[in-house]
Amino acid sequence: MNTLHDAPVLRVEGLNIDYGSFHAVRNVSFEVQPGEIFGLLGPNGAGKTSTLSAVEGLIRPFTGAIHVAGYDIRRQPLYARACMGVQLQATSFQPELTLVEILRLYAGIYGVNLTDNQLNAILRDIKLEDHAGKRYGQLSGGQQQRVSLVIATIHDPRLVLMDEPTTGLDPQSRRQLWERIEAMRDKGHGILLTTHSMEEAEAVCDRIAIIDHGQIITIDSPQAIIEDNRDRPEVISASRKGKITLEDVFIGLTGAAIRS
């Protein structure tokens, strides 16, 4: 039995998601612990975003249960959402609003009172104090990503969900974002992220799940997954430079064919 301190911040059990006759997610189960970065990897259309959307409460699963910090996402959606912070793939803030206005909007929605000093501290922390009055639509991709992340954590959520957080970022911004994600883990947040980058998964994830055709193929630490699969012929044939990497294992397990 779990004690309070090792209770998972996210528990997904027997998740099935159907779009008409198409089974997007089949019997997916996993947990994310506090202070853990959990990566969900898979080719396009594998079911990553559907799984994430179900956790966010944006789509209703056919069957299965999802608990965020103990709250059932279907029965107590607002409580569950209050315990999670979400960084969506798209730049989904009103482009007319300034940085400060967006921060105040989401602070208000999450019930966080921000003083001017606290607001300035946040902007200083994400190195955007000189851009406080700038409209969101005028920020660069990296700056938007930093804003998006700080908003996802403005209420100190137990669980942080990130959908391909480093897509489109330059190497410097990507490294900086990884450091921020690791800092969140060190503070006790549980983090679930989806990514196409094997480098990212290896660099920051404590555990990963590889999902394909809506099913989880394997769950473990990146290193353990490499070790467990390094001798498989399909993994060896996917290897390009002799040394087996997570990408080789991923391609070996999910196939080399390009997905739509």
Add this chain to the structure above:
Amino acid sequence: MSSTASSPALTAIAPGTLLPAPRTLPSTSAVFSALLRADLTTQWRNRRASVMTVLMPVIILIAWKFLIERLGGPFVLANSITIGLNAIGLMGYTNSIARDREKDIFQRLRVAPAPNWTIMASRLTVQLVMIAILTIVIFLVGYQYDHVALTATGYVAGFLVAIVGGAVYLALGQAIVGGLKNPETVNATSRLIYIAFIMVGMFGEMGALGAFMNKAVKYSPYGTVNSIVTGALVPGTWTAHTTIALLITLAYTALFAILGIRWFKWSNK
């Protein structure tokens, strides 16, 4: 960082420490107030578009000065208000919803602890503010330029009925944005309906398009709204026909709202 009693504080937490879960949620009024402030700011930043929305009926009001003796001041005021309500519901509201849906702005709000109804209620409140501004501007221009003076009851009743009339076009806009996904298609469709309402509505109501169209327009969303606004501006002229127009207006609103809510998807994906 301080927080309300309902949410955890953003303080540094030692590694491995379990973060606190919220005991209660932020109050609905706090959520609504944050949303409304942001939506009003967005509307203000798009004020050029808002000015254009109000400008069209004002131009018609000024241009129709010579018709006041023939058609009556309240009728001309009501026509201008109806055209403005059309623009607010069909152009302003519909296009802003289509754009924000396309940008996933709604999805971002929906993954926060904001009840869905507060997101839409905030948007509708902004449109009510626009309707109030439109009505006041029309009253002022009508008084100053066309010398159309109403009784205090007429102004108040006209103001309230304008909100009822505006609801038809907001509901129609909701049905359009519910039935269509692509923002460009939404924009083109709402423009087409807007222009059709104005052209057919105005000319049809004056009898320029024949007896059949005159009758058809009377029972269209344009004609019924025009009727009730005209009736409200001069309460003494409110007849059984105006009451029927009011009932039809409410029926249109209910129909479009039901369709709009049933069809509406928060995301285009």
